Amino acid sequence: MHPFDTATLLEALPDGSFRGHTSPAYANMVGPFGGVIAACLLQAPMRHVARLGNPIALTVNFAAALADGEFNIAARPLRTNRSTQHWAMELTQGGEVAASAMAVFAVRRETWSAPEAAPPANLASPDMLTRAPPIGRPAWTHQYDMRFARGGLPDAFDEEQQLDSVSQVWVRDEPPRPLDFIALASLCDSFFPRIFVRRRKIAPIGTVSLTTYFHADAALLKEQDRRHVLGTARALNFRNGYFDQTAEVWSDEWQLLASSHQIVYYRD
Amino acid sequence: MHPFDTATLLEALPDGSFRGHTSPAYANMVGPFGGVIAACLLQAPMRHVARLGNPIALTVNFAAALADGEFNIAARPLRTNRSTQHWAMELTQGGEVAASAMAVFAVRRETWSAPEAAPPANLASPDMLTRAPPIGRPAWTHQYDMRFARGGLPDAFDEEQQLDSVSQVWVRDEPPRPLDFIALASLCDSFFPRIFVRRRKIAPIGTVSLTTYFHADAALLKEQDRRHVLGTARALNFRNGYFDQTAEVWSDEWQLLASSHQIVYYRD
Numbered sequence: 001m002h003p004f005d006t007a008t009l010l011e012a013l014p015d016g017s018f019r020g021h022t023s024p025a026y027a028n029m030v031g032p033f034g035g036v037i038a039a040c041l042l043q044a045p046m047r048h049v050a051r052l053g054n055p056i057a058l059t060v061n062f063a064a065a066l067a068d069g070e071f072n073i074a075a076r077p078l079r080t081n082r083s084t085q086h087w088a089m090e091l092t093q094g095g096e097v098a099a100s101a102m103a104v105f106a107v108r109r110e111t112w113s114a115p116e117a118a119p120p121a122n123l124a125s126p127d128m129l130t131r132a133p134p135i136g137r138p139a140w141t142h143q144y145d146m147r148f149a150r151g152g153l154p155d156a157f158d159e160e161q162q163l164d165s166v167s168q169v170w171v172r173d174e175p176p177r178p179l180d181f182i183a184l185a186s187l188c189d190s191f192f193p194r195i196f197v198r199r200r201k202i203a204p205i206g207t208v209s210l211t212t213y214f215h216a217d218a219a220l221l222k223e224q225d226r227r228h229v230l231g232t233a234r235a236l237n238f239r240n241g242y243f244d245q246t247a248e249v250w251s252d253e254w255q256l257l258a259s260s261h262q263i264v265y266y267r268d
Numbered sequence: 269m270h271p272f273d274t275a276t277l278l279e280a281l282p283d284g285s286f287r288g289h290t291s292p293a294y295a296n297m298v299g300p301f302g303g304v305i306a307a308c309l310l311q312a313p314m315r316h317v318a319r320l321g322n323p324i325a326l327t328v329n330f331a332a333a334l335a336d337g338e339f340n341i342a343a344r345p346l347r348t349n350r351s352t353q354h355w356a357m358e359l360t361q362g363g364e365v366a367a368s369a370m371a372v373f374a375v376r377r378e379t380w381s382a383p384e385a386a387p388p389a390n391l392a393s394p395d396m397l398t399r400a401p402p403i404g405r406p407a408w409t410h411q412y413d414m415r416f417a418r419g420g421l422p423d424a425f426d427e428e429q430q431l432d433s434v435s436q437v438w439v440r441d442e443p444p445r446p447l448d449f450i451a452l453a454s455l456c457d458s459f460f461p462r463i464f465v466r467r468r469k470i471a472p473i474g475t476v477s478l479t480t481y482f483h484a485d486a487a488l489l490k491e492q493d494r495r496h497v498l499g500t501a502r503a504l505n506f507r508n509g510y511f512d513q514t515a516e517v518w519s520d521e522w523q524l525l526a527s528s529h530q531i532v533y534y535r536d
């Protein structure tokens with residue numbers, strides 16, 4: 001079983017909620033990697049008997065660091081329309097809310113479609129780049145193969161402030177795993193906190209809210225399979241304890257698979 | 269009383285929830301303008317006795333169009349930490365969920381701060397531009413003074429597809445009203461659906477999820493007072509029934525007040 005599937009495995013409980021378990025493979029500095037928490041929260045409606053369609057939007061608010069061990073996820077369908085379905089999820093541990101989430105699912109149909117954002121031009125392909133060494137970094141970073149064309153973590157955190165925090169990175173699960181909605185939800189949180197790139201300084205940070213829009217449907221994800229996707233990430237603003245960052249995830253055939261936004265707490 | 273304050277007026281009920289009422293001044297094509305619904309959903313924790321700090325993040329999922337008349341909003345504090353507080357809100361009408369929301373509130377303190385996004389250069393000031401006429405448009409558009417430097421609604425929906433959907437618009441409440449968190453939450457939804465700009469074609473649309481990050485604190489909003497703010501908006505991708513758009517709201521002294529993202533359903 002792939003470590004990501006172990007980490008996002010949910011056991012259905014008699015009351016309709018789900019039991020999950022933190023996974024050492026996806027440990028972060030404090031508690032698990034937020035991407036895997038987001039994936040678990042999306043997994044609950046994905047696994048729910050009442051589900052209609054596939055995810056369009058997912059928002060996860062992180063209220064507290066999880067302790068190692070079991071947690072519970074309750075997923076409530078709030079409203080089901082003809083082609084859309086609205087969900088609320090809550091992750092609790094020891095009876096206290098550690099994360100809350102909402103999702104919109106939909107049955108999509110073919111329409112006029114067009115991109116507007118564009119992927120970076122003249123980008124080196126993944127096989128022309130080397131994998132960023134996860135040595136000395138939290139466990140979860142070992143679960144991704146990341147190849148930076150631009151904006152990797154600096155070798156030294158020398159506090160030399162950069163002009164921007166833009167990253168362009170080829171990324172896939174390590175070991176490789178076919179892309180699906182839960183893997184994409186997790187991957188959207190794999191872009192390092194922009195403040196590390198911009199300030200070249202390690203400071204305590206924590207994502208407080210993460211929103212992902214899924215442009216890909218199941219067929220497009222299936223086509224992408226186990227190959228690297230291209231992620232681009234940048235910050236918009238750092239101000240008095242909170243910064244936001246925005247990311248795009250592109251297929252290697254330049255389809256926008258997801259766009260993702262988050263706001264992150266930081267200390268000086 | 270300003271029409272916006274009438275539209276976002278909530279009456280505290282004995283069970284701790286709030287009663288609101290749709291307002292004809294902010295009517296949209298079907299149901300009320302989404303911005304005012306978002307503002308009402310934010311108003312509930314703002315007005316709640318348990319509130320800590322001010323909003324950092326707000327996500328609203330729109331599950332159904334509201335009918336004219338009363339609605340109920342329940343706001344639950346999910347978790348209160350030392351400097352942050354997590355909320356879940358639900359708007360119901362006739363016992364059915366019409367919108368769900370989550371918010372993060374926080375007490376902020378001064379830290380190292382820096383912008384990364386930049387406002388457009390060489391922009392005409394609001395007094396050099398004329399107000400876009402709201403004639404023939406839904407009632408809510410009459411409640412905003414919008415002055416487009418770029419990317420206004422076309423005079424004719426001639427279906428001549430544009431290269432992009434970028435707008436740059438000076439906007440304020442009409443009549444003028446001091447800016448605060450709820451007004452900013454509403455204003456973040458005032459950017460017309462990007463598909464109208466891109467395709468120059470009116471098609472049925474509906475925002476399904478809207479997320480706003482508040483970079484401004486109360487002091488910065490107070491400084492901005494009643495003057496126009498600058499909004500920039502663009503789409504990222506249109507695909508099989510859903511597109512996402514992203515917006516920035518700048519003070520007239522070029523502070524980023526908010527960044528906002530939404531995903532919108534569309535029909536051909």
